[in-house]
Amino acid sequence: MTPRRVRGLLLHVVLAGGTILALFPFYWMVVMATNTNADIYRFPPKLTFGSQLPTNLRNVFDSIDFFGSLLNTVIVATTTTLLVLFFDSLAAFAFAKFDFPGRKVLFGVLIGTFFLPVGLAIIPGFVIMVELGWVGSLKALVVPAAANAFGIFFLRQYIHNAVPDSVLDAARLDGAGFFRQYFSLIVPIVRPGLAFLGIYTFIASWNDFIWPLVVLVNPDQVTLQVALQQLNSVHGLDYSRVMTGALLSVIPLIVMFLLFARNFVSDLAMGAVGE
Amino acid sequence: MTLSRTAAPVAPKTRPRAHPHRAPGRRRRVLSYWPQYLAISPFYILFAVFGLAPVLFSFYLAFQRWDGIGEMQFAGLDNFKYLIKDEVFWLSLRNTLLIWVMSTVPTLCLALVLAVMLNSVKRFKAFYRMAFFIPNITSVVAISIFFGALFATNYGLVNGVLETVGLPGVAWLQSVWGIKTVIAVLTVWQWTGYNAIIYLAGLQTISTDLYEQAKVDGANAAQVFFRITLPLLRPIILFTVVISTVGGLQTFTEPKVLVGDTAGTGQSGLTMVFYFYRQAFSHNDYGYGAAIAMVVLLVVALFTILNWTLVQRGQDGENG
Numbered sequence: 178m179t180p181r182r183v184r185g186l187l188l189h190v191v192l193a194g195g196t197i198l199a200l201f202p203f204y205w206m207v208v209m210a211t212n213t214n215a216d217i218y219r220f221p222p223k224l225t226f227g228s229q230l231p232t233n234l235r236n237v238f239d240s241i242d243f244f245g246s247l248l249n250t251v252i253v254a255t256t257t258t259l260l261v262l263f264f265d266s267l268a269a270f271a272f273a274k275f276d277f278p279g280r281k282v283l284f285g286v287l288i289g290t291f292f293l294p295v296g297l298a299i300i301p302g303f304v305i306m307v308e309l310g311w312v313g314s315l316k317a318l319v320v321p322a323a324a325n326a327f328g329i330f331f332l333r334q335y336i337h338n339a340v341p342d343s344v345l346d347a348a349r350l351d352g353a354g355f356f357r358q359y360f361s362l363i364v365p366i367v368r369p370g371l372a373f374l375g376i377y378t379f380i381a382s383w384n385d386f387i388w389p390l391v392v393l394v395n396p397d398q399v400t401l402q403v404a405l406q407q408l409n410s411v412h413g414l415d416y417s418r419v420m421t422g423a424l425l426s427v428i429p430l431i432v433m434f435l436l437f438a439r440n441f442v443s444d445l446a447m448g449a450v451g452e
Numbered sequence: 453m454t455l456s457r458t459a460a461p462v463a464p465k466t467r468p469r470a471h472p473h474r475a476p477g478r479r480r481r482v483l484s485y486w487p488q489y490l491a492i493s494p495f496y497i498l499f500a501v502f503g504l505a506p507v508l509f510s511f512y513l514a515f516q517r518w519d520g521i522g523e524m525q526f527a528g529l530d531n532f533k534y535l536i537k538d539e540v541f542w543l544s545l546r547n548t549l550l551i552w553v554m555s556t557v558p559t560l561c562l563a564l565v566l567a568v569m570l571n572s573v574k575r576f577k578a579f580y581r582m583a584f585f586i587p588n589i590t591s592v593v594a595i596s597i598f599f600g601a602l603f604a605t606n607y608g609l610v611n612g613v614l615e616t617v618g619l620p621g622v623a624w625l626q627s628v629w630g631i632k633t634v635i636a637v638l639t640v641w642q643w644t645g646y647n648a649i650i651y652l653a654g655l656q657t658i659s660t661d662l663y664e665q666a667k668v669d670g671a672n673a674a675q676v677f678f679r680i681t682l683p684l685l686r687p688i689i690l691f692t693v694v695i696s697t698v699g700g701l702q703t704f705t706e707p708k709v710l711v712g713d714t715a716g717t718g719q720s721g722l723t724m725v726f727y728f729y730r731q732a733f734s735h736n737d738y739g740y741g742a743a744i745a746m747v748v749l750l751v752v753a754l755f756t757i758l759n760w761t762l763v764q765r766g767q768d769g770e771n772g
Binding site for chain 2: 185188189191192195196198199200202203205206209217218220221222264265267268270271272275277278283286287290292293297298299300301302303304305320321323324325326329354355356359380383384386387391402405406409410413416419420422423424426427430431434435442443445446
């Protein structure tokens with residue numbers, strides 16, 4: 178073998194090792210979720226999948242309202258995603274293609290909000306929710322998240338690159354106003370960008386923890402992440418039970434990611450590099 | 453009708469209608485863009501109500517004494533005076549900074565190495581990118597539960613392996629450095645792939661001509677990396693540093709799930725956000741919680757400005 182090929186092979190060995198490290202937790206989660214605690218606790222532990230999944234599942238369903246919290250999470254993540262896609266793409270179109278007075282300043286403000294650590298607003302945010310009477314309600318999760326700076330920033334870039342001015346000029350000559358241009362021209366062209374932002378928003382909403390933990394005060398009406406934390410704080414040492422819960426909360430996202438991943442990963446990187 | 457017609461101004465009424473965009477005056481110009489303002493308004497309204505207002509309200513609360521239910525009492529600088537002498541606050545600041553450094557430095561270094569490696573392979577590239585990204589979409593709660601089991605003192609896999617090779621087991625989640633190490637390992641696992649993919653996109657924008665030229669000039673791999681790759685990646689590296697800073701200084705979920713509300717042995721998992729969360733929602737001390745939040749905001753702002761000046765200086769250096 179030539180030195181060049183040896184080097185190439187070595188690279189793949191290292192990268193394969195990295196892949197194993199990245200994916201090992203999922204394998205090990207499945208091992209723990211399909212075995213008894215006795216199998217996990219002994220050393221060396223069982224490294225293969227067992228047959229205890231049905232029992233472990235039943236334990237999870239007995240300890241937390243899994244399907245209720247799953248439904249809440251699906252409702253919140255889906256509604257948030259749809260609203261974000263609509264509001265962000267409308268705003269992005271305005272910023273990308275129209276020179277209205279104040280555009281620069283308004284966009285600067287938008288970029289500035291990136292750097293505002295939102296985690297700090299949870300105390301007064303909670304007080305505002307009390308005033309609105311939204312504490313304990315899913316509205317408190319959806320409404321504040323219905324439009325975001327990242328999505329507007331990303332889609333503005335996308336529309337700027339993907340939509341030629343000539344197309345819009347032609348539509349304008351035909352008498353199409355802003356909203357008609359948006360629905361008939363922009364939405365079809367930006368669809369791949371919307372797909373990316375949709376997955377991104379859905380994942381972020383699905384995994385959100387601190388805000389649902391604070392604002393969903395009724396322990397029977399929570400999202401999956403909060404339910405998982407409840408499960409862990411009560412049954413923390415019952416590994417096969419908590420790991421089954423963790424696995425259940427992770428699987429839907431992984432399936433979705435694998436279905437759309439190819440474009441998603443490169444879109445994310447391009448958004449960051451600003452291509 | 454007739455009267456108003458004769459009294460009509462010199463400029464005929466039809467003119468602005470025929471040419472709505474010709475010198476309409478600033479007010480009319482603004483009005484003619486009403487659909488655009490309407491389109492961007494949801495973000496600004498939501499931000500004003502749920503982003504800006506809470507931060508301003510936080511500022512106000514920081515000067516009050518309030519349990520969240522009764523009357524607020526003006527407290528002047530009491531909360532801040534208390535904070536300066538509050539050893540637990542300083543502990544939480546120290547913990548946050550230590551965890552941030554222990555997580556961010558290895559994450560970004562490993563990500564850079566990984567990106568350079570990914571950039572030089574041709575086969576399986578899409579597969580690797582996907583595999584390395586999966587940790588990032590996993591929920592922090594689920595993965596914190598997993599790492600808790602992995603690093604458990606008695607039945608954890610890590611200690612099992614250590615004992616098999618003859619090393620003593622470590623009480624990871626019961627020791628001051630152990631807790632921080634587990635959080636750092638978790639963060640490295642979750643964020644290395646994400647940053648590597650961003651670096652990879654940056655590497656792909658660097659023209660191959662530069663590398664060819666360097667090879668012709670007889671540069672070795674290390675020289676190429678430090679003289680070409682690193683300087684050209686600088687803006688992207690600083691972008692990832694800013695993102696990691698804003699995220700890292702708000703660490704909360706990992707210690708909350710790993711060691712619970714006590715924040716572990718010697719409160720060594722107590723981060724700043726964890727501390728003000730606990731003050732407000734477990735101890736009902738909203739005023740003091742808000743004061744801590746204000747100081748956290750200041751720390752994050754300081755670090756962001758620091759990063760920003762580094763970016764500016766870097767760019768000036770390249771121009772000059």
